[in-house]
Amino acid sequence: MAGTVAHGYPIATSDLTIEYPPHGASPAHVAVRGLSLRVAPGEVLGLLGESGSGKSTVARVLSAAFVDPGPELRPVITGGDALLFGVSLRGLSRRKAAKLSFNVGFLAQDAGSTLDSGSTVAELVAEPVLRREKHFDRRELEGMVVTMIDAVRLPLSILSKFPYELSSGQRQRVALARALILEPTLLIADEPTAGVDVTVRAAISELFAELQRDRAFTALVISHDVAVLRAVADRIAVLQQGVLVGLGTIDEVFDDPSHPYVARLAESFHDVD
Numbered sequence: 001m002a003g004t005v006a007h008g009y010p011i012a013t014s015d016l017t018i019e020y021p022p023h024g025a026s027p028a029h030v031a032v033r034g035l036s037l038r039v040a041p042g043e044v045l046g047l048l049g050e051s052g053s054g055k056s057t058v059a060r061v062l063s064a065a066f067v068d069p070g071p072e073l074r075p076v077i078t079g080g081d082a083l084l085f086g087v088s089l090r091g092l093s094r095r096k097a098a099k100l101s102f103n104v105g106f107l108a109q110d111a112g113s114t115l116d117s118g119s120t121v122a123e124l125v126a127e128p129v130l131r132r133e134k135h136f137d138r139r140e141l142e143g144m145v146v147t148m149i150d151a152v153r154l155p156l157s158i159l160s161k162f163p164y165e166l167s168s169g170q171r172q173r174v175a176l177a178r179a180l181i182l183e184p185t186l187l188i189a190d191e192p193t194a195g196v197d198v199t200v201r202a203a204i205s206e207l208f209a210e211l212q213r214d215r216a217f218t219a220l221v222i223s224h225d226v227a228v229l230r231a232v233a234d235r236i237a238v239l240q241q242g243v244l245v246g247l248g249t250i251d252e253v254f255d256d257p258s259h260p261y262v263a264r265l266a267e268s269f270h271d272v273d
């Protein structure tokens with residue numbers, strides 16, 4: 001990619017360096033260094049790496065135009081660039097951010113377990129639409145909510161329930177419905193199976209893959225779980241200590257690991273196979 005960033009890709013980063021500025025007694029911290037990636041339309045790229053490797057930092061930078069993580073968590077691009085649909089995220093104007101937000105959905109880490117406990121499922125799934133357009137036609141919205149609940153394979157009887165009345169898998173399905181109701185062309189999903197019982201993780205991954213096939217959205221899926229990425233991702237990017245150490249299909253990356261960390265990962269993965 002030689003330093004230039006391609007236009008038209010849902011996600012393109014070029015030599016991207018991301019830093020957390022100094023905060024109180026903590027010095028500045030470079031969390032991602034020189035990351036160059038492209039995600040093609042309709043592709044699902046999995047971002048894999050151990051805890052602290054920089055996965056969430058990438059997600060935060062890519063979604064910063066729509067979700068402000070708060071001053072302590074706000075990472076800054078200090079080198080290279082990141083583009084969404086050809087729009088640079090460095091010095092993004094409000095107008096461009098608003099325009100991008102029509103195309104990009106974000107599924108935050110723990111989205112299922114942080115649903116507002118005072119709202120019903122119907123209200124929770126309708127909320128992103130009403131946030132964008134306060135006076136959206138109620139009848140049409142009801143139809144959209146029902147379609148979405150059906151799409152995430154939940155029974156309609158769940159619409160009047162509150163999050164605490166649901167299982168972890170059901171809550172995560174509600175979170176997915178909220179992320180997809182605005183029909184984003186790009187979805188950034190940070191650990192879509194976090195907070196979900198181990199027994200239903202595979203079901204959530206399969207549901208994600210099915211929804212992606214039906215709706216053909218592009219996605220960046222962050223996970224430390226190879227099984228999740230095997231179910232949903234076309235290619236994976238492996239991060240270690242903020243540096244890209246592997247990129248390709250899962251088999252390409254693990255069958256020919258050019259980096260010792262990836263080789264170790266591949267070994268541990270084959271052990272459990």
Ligand SMILES: Nc1ncnc2c1ncn2[C@@H]1O[C@H](COP(=O)(O)OP(=O)(O)OP(=O)(O)O)[C@@H](O)[C@H]1O
Binds near residue numbers: 054
């Ligand atoms: N708000 C912050 N201020 C300073 N440093 C931070 C901040 N958040 C994360 N970091 C540091 O940046 C690095 C990358 O963290 P990040 O949360 O992106 O990792 P991760 O791969 O998503 O980890 P996990 O899988 O545990 O969520 C880590 O070294 C972490 O300590």
